[in-house]
Amino acid sequence: MRFAFLLLLLCGCSRESPSTVGGHTMGTTWSLRVHPGSHLPAVQDLQQTLDRWxxxxxxxxxxxxxxxxNASVSTDWLPVPSELVEVVELAQRISAxxxxxxxxxxxxxIDLWGFGSKSRRTTYPSSEEIAAAKAVSGWQHLHTRHDPPALRKDIQAMRINVSAVAEGWALDHLAQHLGSLGMHDFLLEIGGEVLARGEWRVGVQTPAAPPGETAQTLLLKDQSIATSGVYRQHFMVGGQEYAHILDPRTGSPIAHSLASVSVIHASAALADGYATALLVLGPLEGRAFAEKLGLQVIWFERKK
Incomplete structure (x- = not known):
């Protein structure tokens, strides 16, 4: 989980308060909002779908x-659900x-720096530890297969973490599910990532600001917005703050001036992944890639 919850949901275009259901998934919360009088699907059905994913x-x-x-040390093809193959290929597309x-x-x-499932760190990892963790990483050593669905790794100790795209992917697929039920006007949210069908207003919160303090209000129409930020999860060593977003090129936390990146896109999964990638790239390189890809982005930089 990326702790990138910069979005404060406001309301739909109706003056009345929307109806809402929700629950827990992927270590965070989810919610579905519809306009007053609209039908809400059974929350158990949505929760079971999210639990399966x-x-x-x-x-x-x-x-x-x-x-x-991750637990397997085999370098042969390992059968996995087709959903995981789809998510991995999505992430590799964004990487490319x-x-x-x-x-x-x-x-x-991620585990070495204390941002994964293991205990938090209080000391800076050594260069040898970073090099060893980098040696068993690398997207180019991960392969996918569709028929039958499977993954294969070239390095026995390789492990994956798809949290940078999982929430957005789930939003897209949950929206498809709701569409199959005849719903075409709703607002979905998982962990601060938002997908709108129809027209809905959302507020973008200033990084680390108190709840309710928004930098700007956006009208989303059949769009998604996802945010990645550095201010919620970090650790301090010797008075230095280290963010939880790691740069694959260095194996260390990013250290530039960007505090958060919000990407608006038709696909929640692509918005989710690109928000993280642009944050890694930083204010200069990130803006260059965003322009090249034609992305709509909101940037917040920390004061020096």
Missing amino acids: ESILSHWQPDSAVSRF NTGHALDITLAPL
Whole structure:
């Protein structure tokens, strides 16, 4: 989980308050909002769907498909659900489009820095520890197959973490599910990432600001917005703050002036992944890639 909850949901275009259902998924919360008088589907149906996806994509659940792949030391093809193959290929597409700024094979480095399932750190990792974790990482050593669905790794100790795209992917697929039920006007949210069908207003919160303090209000129409930020999860060593977003090129936390990046896109999954990748790239390189890809982005930089 990326702790990138910069979005304060406001209201739909109706003057009345929307009806809402929700629950818990992927270590965070989810919600569905509809206009007053609109039909809400059974929350149990939506929760069961999200629970099934979490059982595939979670790196916290020891029996998830991701965890089973991570626990395997085989370099042969390992059968996995088709959903995991789809998520991995989505992440690799974003990586290829951003100079490999997004890398889902960084699980060893995430754990090394204390941002994964293991205990938090109070000391800076040594250069030898960083080099060792980098040596068992690298997206180019992860391969996918569709028929039958499977993953294969070239490095026995390779482990993956798909949290940078999992919430957005779930939003897109949950929206498709709701569409199949005849719903075409709603607002979905998972962990601060938002998908709108129809027209809905959302507020973008200033990084680290008190709840309710928004920098600007946006009208989303059949769009999604996802945010990645550095201010919620970090650790301090010797008075130095280290963010939880890691640069695959260095194996260390990013250290530039960007505090958060919000990407608006038709696909919640792409908005989710690109937000992380652009944050890794930083204010200059990130803006260059965003322009090249034609992305609509909101940037917040920390004061020096």
